[in-house]
Amino acid sequence: MKAEIVATGTELLLGETLNTSAHYLTGKLSSLGIEVDYHTTVGDNSLRLEQVLRQAMDRSDLLVTTGGLGPTADDLTKELVAKVLNLQMELDQRSLNNIKEFFGRRKAPMPSSNEKQAYFPKGSKILPNPIGTAPGAIIENGGKTVIILPGPPFEMQPMFENYALPEIQRIIGPNSERMNERVLKVFGIGESALEEVLGDLMHLPDLSMALLAKRAEMHIRLVARGTVAASEKVLDALDKTETEIKRRLGDKVFGRDQETMIGIVGQILKENHLTVSTAESCTGGLLGAALTQEPGSSEFYLGGVVSYSNSLKQQLLGVNEKTLGLFGAVSEEVAKEMAEGIRTRSGSDFAVSTTGIAGPGGGSDLKPVGLVYIGFASTEKVYAQKFQFYGERESVRQLTVQAALNGIRQYMLNKERGLHIGDG
């Protein structure tokens, strides 16, 4: 099945709005094994839009449109799809009721212009829009399918996911090949090292593997093609490869698909009923911000100190003036005193500290930009890890946050296994 995506909206042709919808839809269609051949963006101009729609329906089996479903006169997608397919426009009474209710909930009368949003090409199956006033539609006509979606991504995406996707799955049937994707997330190993370790797995016959470098982690994307009927075999291939990757990379693999480092660390801390506190220098509060990103973080995060100046390191964390003088603020010793300082003051089970040179200035031969020490303190021991990161200021800060979270994760994993970090 060959598909194309047409986006309409003059705002997309003025450099104001970035068209993320084509990207989103392409990913979804590709994963169903549907080949997307074209994206076209065109303004709210009836001649040009009609011509683009006509061409798309000529050359593709599936056409997905976004935008042009608003109440104003220059919103024309449904009308022009009807024209190109030689269909009448018809009122959908249920959609009209929904739009009236939408305004009712806002204690406002429905402007008469919105009535337009309840008309569709004859034979449309309506795709409801629980978020806005513009419903979408799917039209099957002469072996071709047109799916009409609204422009705003926060309306388009749930409509596609909940209502359009099942229709597409029905149309392509269970015997078409799907792309089954799995993403493994890795921290603590770079792209070229990964290529070396996993090279022989990258050319398996029934599975493709790609490495994607993200700002502070690597993603390993596995894709296996297969029909729904053969899904057990496909899942088995994915499982086997995942197991082999984990065997080679060990606990460098921290998560999968939608999982995030902070999500996983939060979960481990909650499950173990442990609390953590932070002492941040080079990250300036980013680590605390990451730990408090998700609701419910007060269950495990007590807070901490941002000791951007040496005086606050002494004042609020009890770092020894002599330690600062002898080793400097960016040192293993200070990282350890910071972590132990906040742990004893906060009464947390565990504490993490960061001190480093985020750059671009402040580096030297002995302590170059990107040098970071992360300190860890528990009731049992205090230790620090040394990192040399590369990249601009914000990358160094983000990598430091990720390494600090990963340090908590590794400590907990090793504790469960009866191993001990930092004894060396």
Added chain:
Amino acid sequence: MKAEIVATGTELLLGETLNTSAHYLTGKLSSLGIEVDYHTTVGDNSLRLEQVLRQAMDRSDLLVTTGGLGPTADDLTKELVAKVLNLQMELDQRSLNNIKEFFGRRKAPMPSSNEKQAYFPKGSKILPNPIGTAPGAIIENGGKTVIILPGPPFEMQPMFENYALPEIQRIIGPNSERMNERVLKVFGIGESALEEVLGDLMHLPDLSMALLAKRAEMHIRLVARGTVAASEKVLDALDKTETEIKRRLGDKVFGRDQETMIGIVGQILKENHLTVSTAESCTGGLLGAALTQEPGSSEFYLGGVVSYSNSLKQQLLGVNEKTLGLFGAVSEEVAKEMAEGIRTRSGSDFAVSTTGIAGPGGGSDLKPVGLVYIGFASTEKVYAQKFQFYGERESVRQLTVQAALNGIRQYMLNKERGLHIGDG
């Protein structure tokens, strides 16, 4: 002049890579007064790409392509442009030398496949690529112009800016109308209130105004059209409107164009040789992270406390247990004690605190989600501001950071004017 943009690259049709180039180029072309009618994305498929190029050259005056300039066999843009325009491909010796040098600097021999990157349709003016191996080209042919650019945005953008833009300006000439843009950035007033205050300015004859809602600020985008010859008149119209907007909005306007709230606050603090410290609850470290975003922030930021738990508010900030019991953690009184606590402990000139309910849980009738108190302490006085924000957790946190920074800015502005906040 009518333009269109064609992007080629199979990765753009797999949902892996987001096409940001069309967005970037459209903004640049629009600001030159050039109407962009279409964006098309097509894979590295010679039949489809040729058809798309032929159609684009038929219907537009200016065609800008991105991608398909690599060394491999499926990189076909230049070859197909030559085919459609009936031109031979010719070696550009200087480009070949540059590519060889590029590999020379990396101490690697040039693979023979890269030679392809030095061939161009006859009559091309070469656009150098200082970052990668793929030069671009501009071809003027029969009243039409084709600009060929590489795919990676970090190669495409500097090439466009430095080499393609001057050529386009030459072609359209000084008498064509340009769009002159100015963006005013506003905090502390919403979209509908702005519409009311500025409504009559939104329909001026020689200037258009648009309001753009960003996550934690509003942008007022002014656009005035005019020829280069009339640029003084155009700038005058922009200046006059800016002055009128500032007269109406006062210090709610915090910046312009590339300026950011944190950039401006940092600048004011540095200029006045003042230091600041923070005590954060609901923002969990985000305020400190914002203050330390730019290099050189240690000149004005000393650090602070993330007091996510009540015990840390008492322990590290000296917030009174009775105040917490009587008024609750989210209260004007606690915000003030937090600010004063960190100011006296850090010895900073100024301190800011945040305490609020970021949600989605934790709200009540009396203290709903989005209620935030921001405390301020200087050597002269201690006060707090109350805010009621709307939106999801991350929005409430970002709005709180912005309001805290804006509070520092307003304090400093009023001090300069001899006014005093918080006396009431």
